[in-house]
Amino acid sequence: METYTNYVDGVWRASGSGELKPIINPATMDVVGNAPVSTLADLDEAVQAATEAKAKWSKLSGAARGDYLYKVADLMEERLDDIAITMTKEMGKTLPEAKGETARGIAILRYYAGEGMRKVGDVIPSTDSEALMFTKRAPLGVVGIITPWNFPVAIPIWKMAPALIYGNTVVIKPASETAITAAKVIACFYEAGIPKGVVNMIIGSGSVIGQGIVEHPAIAGISFTGSDEVGHQIALGSVKTGKKYQLEMGGKNPVIIAEDADLSKAVEGTISGAFRSTGQKCTATSRVLVHSSIKAAFVDKLLSALKEIKIGNGLNDGIWMGPCSSEGQMEGVLSYIEKGKSEGAKLIYGGSRLQGPSYDQGFYVEPTIFDEVDSQMQIAQEEIFGPVIALISFDNLEEAFALANDTKFGLSASIYTENIGAMLAFIDDVDAGLVRVNAETAGVELQAPFGGMKQSSSHSREQGQAAIEFYTNVKTVFIKG
Known part of the structure; x- marks a missing residue:
C-alpha cells in the first residue's frame, strides 16, 4: 500500500x-x-x-x-x-x-x-x-x-x-x-x-x-x-x-453516420469513441446520429462488434474495457440507464451491472445502447460519463447538423462520409471546438489547440x-x- x-x-x-x-x-x-x-x-x-x-x-x-x-x-x-x-x-x-x-x-x-x-x-x-x-x-x-x-x-x-x-x-x-x-x-x-x-x-x-x-x-x-x-x-x-x-x-459529443459512410470504419470509430476508457472522457461519443436508410445495417454491425469486447481488470492481458472509476461513478451511470428506460428509449444492448466471479468485486457496467431516442430526453442532453450511447435517426444532413447542435455542449463531433461537400458543410455548421472527419470524436494531437464551444x-x-x-x-x- x-x-x-x-x-x-x-x-x-x-x-x-x-x-x-x-x-x-x-x-x-x-x-x-x-x-x-x-x-x-x-x-x-x-x-x-x-x-x-x-x-x-x-x-x-x-x-x-x-x-x-x-x-x-x-x-x-x-x-x-x-x-x-x-x-x-x-x-x-x-x-x-x-x-x-x-x-x-x-x-x-x-x-x-x-x-x-x-x-x-x-x-x-x-x-x-x-x-x-x-x-x-x-x-x-x-x-x-x-x-x-x-x-x-x-x-x-x-x-x-x-x-x-x-x-x-x-x-x-x-x-x-x-x-x-x-x-x-x-x-x-x-x-x-x-x-x-x-x-x-x-x-x-x-x-x-x-x-x-x-x-x-x-x-x-x-x-x-x-x-x-x-x-x-x-x-x-x-x-x-x-x-x-x-x-x-463537459461534452455530449455526436458522431454522424451519413448515408454513404463506410460502415466498418464507422462502427469501429463509434465503439472506440464511446467505450474506450469506459466512456469516461469529455470527448467520448455519446450520441450516434444515423441516416435512416442505413440504420439497420449499422446497428447489426455495431451489436456484432460489441460482443467481441472483453471487459475486466485493466491489468489483465486482452482486456479492452475496464470498470467505472468508482462506486459513485457506476451508480451515476446506472441511474442514467434507468432514466433512459423511463423516458421511453428502447434498450437494445447492455444496461446492467456485470455480475459473476470476475466482476462482483468491481464496478463494472456493460456497454449500453439505447435506440429510438428523442433529442430532448435526458440521456440525449446530459453528460453521462460512462459506456452509454443514444441512437437517433435522421433523414438528411441538415437535420443531422441540427440534432448535433441540439445540446448546451459543443466540445467534439465527428462524421463518417465519403462526400466532400458533406465534410465541408459539417465543418462549418456543427458547433464544436473539435471536429473530425472519418475519425472518432475522442482524441486530439498534442500540438493542436483543444477546447469547446458553448458550455463546454x-x-x-x-x-x-x-x-x-x-x-x-x-x-x-x-x-x-
Whole structure:
C-alpha cells in the first residue's frame, strides 16, 4: 500500500490535518493506497512558496526552463510502466491505455520544452520613425491547476508544462482518486531538480482546496478541467477575485453516420469513441446520429462488434474495457440507464451491472445502447460519463447538423462520409471546438489547440502554441531614443 504526501517548496510534507483518505481499486475494491486530506493552511504554504519562487523562475531563459522539462520527461520515460500500472489500479483504465496516456504526457513535456526557444513577441511598426515598438509576453505569476481523475497524467502535464515554460509557478490540486499517480508524476519534477517552490502539489477536496484556490488572493490564474457545474462556480469566483480562468468542461459529443459512410470504419470509430476508457472522457461519443436508410445495417454491425469486447481488470492481458472509476461513478451511470428506460428509449444492448466471479468485486457496467431516442430526453442532453450511447435517426444532413447542435455542449463531433461537400458543410455548421472527419470524436494531437464551444469551455484553448494565450499576458513596449 502506498501513501504520498503533499509536495510544497521542494519538500514532501504531510497535511496539516493528518487525515488520510483510502484510494480504492475499482476493479477489485482493494485499497491501493492513501491520499492526504489537506487544509487551507496547507494551501497557504504552497501558494507562499510559489509566490516566493516566481521572480527567479520567470527570469530564467526559456531554454533553461525547457531543460528542466526535458529532464522530467526522461525520468517519466524511465518510470512509464510504474506510473501506468498505478493509474490502472487507481481509476481502472486498461494498462495499454494507461501506458499510452503516460507516453503522451512525456511527449507533451518535450513539446513545451522546445517552446522555450520560440518567439514570445512581435515587432510592430510605429508611426514615429525614431521609435521601436514591440510586444513581449509576461507570465501571470502563480497559477492554480485543478485536474480530474480520468486523465491523471496527460491533463496535469498539459496544464503544468505550458504554465512552467512561460515563466509561471504552479500549485496543483489533482483529484484525490488518482493522487498516487499524480504524486509519481510530481516526483519526477522533484528528482529533475526543479527549483523549490516552482511546482507545488496539494491533495484534498474540491470544496476546501479547490475553493481555496479560487479565493486565494495571491493566485493570478486558474486552469480547470471537470464538470460544467463546478466550472461555472470557478468562473463566478474568479471574476469576483479578479483571476484569469480557463475551463474545460463537459461534452455530449455526436458522431454522424451519413448515408454513404463506410460502415466498418464507422462502427469501429463509434465503439472506440464511446467505450474506450469506459466512456469516461469529455470527448467520448455519446450520441450516434444515423441516416435512416442505413440504420439497420449499422446497428447489426455495431451489436456484432460489441460482443467481441472483453471487459475486466485493466491489468489483465486482452482486456479492452475496464470498470467505472468508482462506486459513485457506476451508480451515476446506472441511474442514467434507468432514466433512459423511463423516458421511453428502447434498450437494445447492455444496461446492467456485470455480475459473476470476475466482476462482483468491481464496478463494472456493460456497454449500453439505447435506440429510438428523442433529442430532448435526458440521456440525449446530459453528460453521462460512462459506456452509454443514444441512437437517433435522421433523414438528411441538415437535420443531422441540427440534432448535433441540439445540446448546451459543443466540445467534439465527428462524421463518417465519403462526400466532400458533406465534410465541408459539417465543418462549418456543427458547433464544436473539435471536429473530425472519418475519425472518432475522442482524441486530439498534442500540438493542436483543444477546447469547446458553448458550455463546454470558457472559450479558451489548451495545448499547442495556443496555450501561450492563457498562461501569459501581452505587454506592449514603446522605446524612443
